[in-house]
Amino acid sequence: MKNILVTGGAGFIGSHALVELVEAGMNPIVYDNLSNSTDKSLKAVESICGVYPKFYQADILDEEALDRVFAENDIDAVIHFAGLKSVGESVAQPVRYYENNVAGTVCLLKAMERAGVRKIVFSSSATVYGSPKSCPISEDFPLSTTNPYGASKLMIESILKDLYHSDHRWGITLLRYFNPIGAHKSGKIGEVPSGIPNNLMPYITNVAVGQLEKLHVFGNDYPTPDGTGVRDYIHVSDLARGHVLALQRLEKYPEELNIYNLGTGTGYSVLDLVNTFMEVTGIDIPYVIDPRRPGDIAECYANPEKAKKELGFEAQFGIKEMCEDAWRWQEGHPHGYED
Ligand code: NAD
Ligand code: WQD
Numbered sequence: 001m002k003n004i005l006v007t008g009g010a011g012f013i014g015s016h017a018l019v020e021l022v023e024a025g026m027n028p029i030v031y032d033n034l035s036n037s038t039d040k041s042l043k044a045v046e047s048i049c050g051v052y053p054k055f056y057q058a059d060i061l062d063e064e065a066l067d068r069v070f071a072e073n074d075i076d077a078v079i080h081f082a083g084l085k086s087v088g089e090s091v092a093q094p095v096r097y098y099e100n101n102v103a104g105t106v107c108l109l110k111a112m113e114r115a116g117v118r119k120i121v122f123s124s125s126a127t128v129y130g131s132p133k134s135c136p137i138s139e140d141f142p143l144s145t146t147n148p149y150g151a152s153k154l155m156i157e158s159i160l161k162d163l164y165h166s167d168h169r170w171g172i173t174l175l176r177y178f179n180p181i182g183a184h185k186s187g188k189i190g191e192v193p194s195g196i197p198n199n200l201m202p203y204i205t206n207v208a209v210g211q212l213e214k215l216h217v218f219g220n221d222y223p224t225p226d227g228t229g230v231r232d233y234i235h236v237s238d239l240a241r242g243h244v245l246a247l248q249r250l251e252k253y254p255e256e257l258n259i260y261n262l263g264t265g266t267g268y269s270v271l272d273l274v275n276t277f278m279e280v281t282g283i284d285i286p287y288v289i290d291p292r293r294p295g296d297i298a299e300c301y302a303n304p305e306k307a308k309k310e311l312g313f314e315a316q317f318g319i320k321e322m323c324e325d326a327w328r329w330q331e332g333h334p335h336g337y338e339d
Contacts, residue, residue: 008081070115077119090149178263183329190329192336219292263302
C-alpha cells in the first residue's frame with residue numbers, strides 16, 4: 001500500500017491520519033470539499049511531518065472529479081472519512097445528510113469500481129450500536145440507530161457489506177469509532193467545531209479558553225457510578241494509527257470484509273473527564289447539571305479485543321494525555337486554524 005486516497009482528509013480525524021500515513025511511509029492524496037474544514041490543516045500537517053499532501057478540493061458527489069483523481073494517481077486504497085457528522089443537524093436536515101453521506105459514498109464506490117480500486121476503509125461509528133444492551137460492546141452486537149446521522153452510517157455499512165458479498169475482490173474494513181478527542185502532540189492540528197460545540201471535550205476546552213461561561217452537564221441521574229454519562233474516549237492520534245493498521249491488514253488479506261471497534265475499552269464519565277481536565281491543566285471548569293439530552297445513552301464503551309488481536313491495535317494514550325493535548329491545541333488556536 002503506497003498511494004492512499006483520503007476523502008475528508010482536511011478534517012479533524014483525517015488530518016491526524018495524514019500524519020500517521022506519512023510516518024508509515026505511505027503517500028496520502030487528499031480529497032475534500034472543505035465544507036467543514038480548511039486547507040490550512042494541510043499546511044499544519046506539513047509542518048509536523050514535512051509533506052504537504054497532494055490535494056483535490058472536490059465533492060464526493062462529483063463523479064467526474066473522482067474519475068479524474070483515480071486517473072491521475074495510481075491509488076491503492078481509499079480511506080473514506082468524508083461525511084457530515086452532527087447528530088442534531090442531521091435531525092433538522094435529514095435529506096442533506098443522506099445525500100452527502102449515503103449518495104456521496106455510492107458515487108465514490110462507483111468511481112472506485114470504474115478505476116478498479118477495490119480497497120476501502122470506512123469511518124463508521126459506535127452510534128450504529130444504538131442503545132446497547134450491555135457494555136463493553138462487541139462488533140457482533142445488534143445494530144440500530146435513533147437519528148439520520150446514525151442511519152446514514154448504518155446504510156453505508158449495509159451497502160459496503162452487500163458490495164463485498166456481490167464481489168469478493170473487494171477488501172472492506174469498517175472501523176467503528178468510539179469518542180475521538182485530544183489532538184496531535186505538536187498542538188498544530190486539532191478539532192475545530194463550527195459554532196457552539198455539541199461534543200463534550202470541545203465544549204470543555206471552549207470554557208477553559210473563556211469563550212463559553214460554563215459547561216452544562218446533561219443529566220446526573222444515569223445508572224452510572226456518578227450518575228453522568230459514560231463514554232469510551234480515544235485519543236485521535238491513536239484512532240488515526242488504527243487506519244494505518246487497517247490498511248496493513250488489507251494489504252496482507254486483500255479480499256476480506258472486516259469490522260473493528262476502535263476504542264480503549266475503558267469508560268469515563270462526564271465528571272471524570274471534567275475533573276481530569278482541571279487536574280492536568282489547573283484551569284477551573286465551572287459546570288451546572290442540566291436535564292438529560294434527548295437521545296443520549298447512559299454508557300457506551302468498546303470491547304477492543306478484536307482490533308487488538310487482528311490489527312495489533314491498542315490505544316497508547318490515556319485520559320490525561322487526551323486532556324493535555326486537547327488543551328495544547330485549543331490554547332494555541334482559540335479560533336482554530338485562523339490563529
Ligand atoms: P470532520 O468534519 O472534521 O471531517 C470530515 C471532512 O469531510 C471535512 O473536512 C469535510 O469538509 C469533508 N466532507 C464532508 N462532506 C464532503 C463531501 N461531500 N465531499 C468531500 N468532502 C466532504 O469530521 P471528523 O470528526 O474528522 O470525522 C471524520 C469521519 O469520521 C466522518 O465520516 C464522521 O462521521 C466519522 N466519525 C466521527 C466521529 C467523531 O466523533 N468525530 C465519531 C465517529 C465517526
Ligand atoms: C459525551 C457525553 C453527553 C456535551 C457523539 C455522537 C456520536 C459520535 C461521537 C460521530 C454524553 C455529555 C456532552 C455537553 C454533556 N459522533 N455532554 N455536556 O453523544 O457520546 O457521541 O459524538 O459518530 O455519533 O452522538 O458524544 O461528546 O456529545 O457526549 O454533559 O455539553 O458528554 O451527555 O454523556 P456522544 P458527546
